[in-house]
Amino acid sequence: MFELLGITPQALFGQLLLGLINGSFYAMLSLGLAIIFGLLNIINFTHGAQYMLGAFVTWALLHYFGLSYWWALPLAPLIVGASGIVIEKLFISRLYHLDHLYGLLLTFGLALIIQGVLRNNFGISGLPYSIPPQLSGGQNLGFMFLPNYRAWIILVSVIVCFGTWFVIEKTRLGAYLRAATENPTLTGAFGLNVPLMITLTYGFGVALAALAGVLAAPIYSLNPNMGAELIIVVFAVVVIGGMGSILGAIVTGFGLGLVEGLTRVFYPEGSAVVIFVIMAIVLLIKPAGLFGRTA
Amino acid sequence: MAVDVQTTSNVAPVAQRGAKGMSTLHMAIFAALLVAGLIAPFFLYPVFLMKVLCFALFACAFNLLLGFGGLLSFGHAAYFGAASYVAAHAAKVWGLTPELAILAGTGAALILGVLIGSLAIRRQGIYFAMVTLAFAQMVFFFSLQAPFTGGEDGIQAVPRGHLFGLLNLRPDFTLYFVVLAITFGGILFIYRIIHSPFGQVLKAIRENEPRAISLGYRTNRYKLAVFVLSAGFAGLAGATKALVFQLASLTDVHWTMSGEVVLMTLIGGMGTVFGPIVGATVIVTMQNYLATWGAWVTIVQGTIFVIAVLLFREGIVGVISKWVKRPL
Numbered sequence: 001m002f003e004l005l006g007i008t009p010q011a012l013f014g015q016l017l018l019g020l021i022n023g024s025f026y027a028m029l030s031l032g033l034a035i036i037f038g039l040l041n042i043i044n045f046t047h048g049a050q051y052m053l054g055a056f057v058t059w060a061l062l063h064y065f066g067l068s069y070w071w072a073l074p075l076a077p078l079i080v081g082a083s084g085i086v087i088e089k090l091f092i093s094r095l096y097h098l099d100h101l102y103g104l105l106l107t108f109g110l111a112l113i114i115q116g117v118l119r120n121n122f123g124i125s126g127l128p129y130s131i132p133p134q135l136s137g138g139q140n141l142g143f144m145f146l147p148n149y150r151a152w153i154i155l156v157s158v159i160v161c162f163g164t165w166f167v168i169e170k171t172r173l174g175a176y177l178r179a180a181t182e183n184p185t186l187t188g189a190f191g192l193n194v195p196l197m198i199t200l201t202y203g204f205g206v207a208l209a210a211l212a213g214v215l216a217a218p219i220y221s222l223n224p225n226m227g228a229e230l231i232i233v234v235f236a237v238v239v240i241g242g243m244g245s246i247l248g249a250i251v252t253g254f255g256l257g258l259v260e261g262l263t264r265v266f267y268p269e270g271s272a273v274v275i276f277v278i279m280a281i282v283l284l285i286k287p288a289g290l291f292g293r294t295a
Numbered sequence: 296m297a298v299d300v301q302t303t304s305n306v307a308p309v310a311q312r313g314a315k316g317m318s319t320l321h322m323a324i325f326a327a328l329l330v331a332g333l334i335a336p337f338f339l340y341p342v343f344l345m346k347v348l349c350f351a352l353f354a355c356a357f358n359l360l361l362g363f364g365g366l367l368s369f370g371h372a373a374y375f376g377a378a379s380y381v382a383a384h385a386a387k388v389w390g391l392t393p394e395l396a397i398l399a400g401t402g403a404a405l406i407l408g409v410l411i412g413s414l415a416i417r418r419q420g421i422y423f424a425m426v427t428l429a430f431a432q433m434v435f436f437f438s439l440q441a442p443f444t445g446g447e448d449g450i451q452a453v454p455r456g457h458l459f460g461l462l463n464l465r466p467d468f469t470l471y472f473v474v475l476a477i478t479f480g481g482i483l484f485i486y487r488i489i490h491s492p493f494g495q496v497l498k499a500i501r502e503n504e505p506r507a508i509s510l511g512y513r514t515n516r517y518k519l520a521v522f523v524l525s526a527g528f529a530g531l532a533g534a535t536k537a538l539v540f541q542l543a544s545l546t547d548v549h550w551t552m553s554g555e556v557v558l559m560t561l562i563g564g565m566g567t568v569f570g571p572i573v574g575a576t577v578i579v580t581m582q583n584y585l586a587t588w589g590a591w592v593t594i595v596q597g598t599i600f601v602i603a604v605l606l607f608r609e610g611i612v613g614v615i616s617k618w619v620k621r622p623l
Binding site: 098100102108110233238272280 | 367369414415417418420421422424425426428429430432433436437439440550554557561589590591592593594596597598599600601603604605608
């Protein structure tokens, strides 16, 4: 059957795997954007830069402190998340009374600064970071070869995404969060510290981006621009999914990664734009997004 | 959902403007700008001035959409860059005269504006910004892969040609006055749009869209119209730029270009008439001085963004407008 289409199963499953990995990053990043948007009502344009920072901190921990990938996995998100909390306290919190678009402009400016500083210090050629030895090698599944590290990315991403979904939808903490998203004033009146929740939520969303960066460090080119192009695609993912639902962000992220992988098999020239084309179609048919709630 | 730009700058009601639509103050400023534009090339490098002019028109086009339509597009590089490519291709490969090449570029930007605009206006606010950014990225990828754009190299050595087949535009000095005429004509046209009944409806939509709908306005049509106009003027600027630098490249369609025009408008003053001109002058001059500093340009631009958003939302002209208590 595959031969009829002129495509070997290895190529097909290989691209599907790559698509699934891209989807893992889309899902984690759009999840972070959705959570931040839910509570702060801003689009965090710095998200791509913070993903890139996660990867750079991973590199720096190894290079300057000799701390391995396994240390970076918890440390990098904590460090970048903490920097996110500082950013929220110093800058973003001053904009809540203004139109949401100012938040977009501010975080865009911050992203430019972060990218510029790293480009000054590290250039754009890319830094090397090798796959941790415990995850090198791979499995032969018969129909395809599955590198261990790629499987690891998908595993971590699925666990983190659904873990986040569980916390937000099924726990008490999540209930507070959903209440604050729905009506911050009323939630505050019930004695919950909404400003603190907002700050921590931003920190958490940023930490998610940084975690995606840690996962990306060994397989993608580690350079200051790595987040900028990616975040624009993630914006399209968010428009397609609609930011109303956590599960929607996750499903859309993985799904679009797969679609992109399939496009790379059947029509390679279109793979760079397929997500934008889908966005156009979704805007025509269901402007609020697949999982969006019409306001 | 409109940007709360410059309600201060609109303190004077429309009725106070002259019957011809242009206040005396604005007319005086336009005249002063024109005089400055006419004598400037005798003192400053014409290519630098032409760059300022092209970006001033680009920023004014963008401000028409953001400042008066209340729509933040984060993908205006698409129209600027696409027009730049089409004009360069038309002049170089088809051998069209410069005015036809510029028209072709502007036409391409208008068509692109209709296509993207009709989709983008289906979402509001932040989503609108993301949608326009994503479509602009699509145009970027197209420009990277399409056979006629020259990929990473762009279209180089674009001939400036002879205006109407007569006037040789090769000398910078001659071209300068053509560019000045285009920019000035474009900006005056935008000014006319802002102060037309159409412009007033736009302001109503910006301030309160549901209310404008309830008054019977088909707001989506107005939004699409202003989007397409803005894309067209951005294209006019991009096409002119292609002739000035004899180059159309990926820089023109990149998202950083979209960010730059937002910055110019923000610095100058959103929703003011003259703000974008001032903002473009400031940013282009700054880029000129920092050109040898590499990534510092990005850092400085980012810092200006942050400072402008936190402390200086009215922009330069917005602040002056507050001082003199007149809309500028």
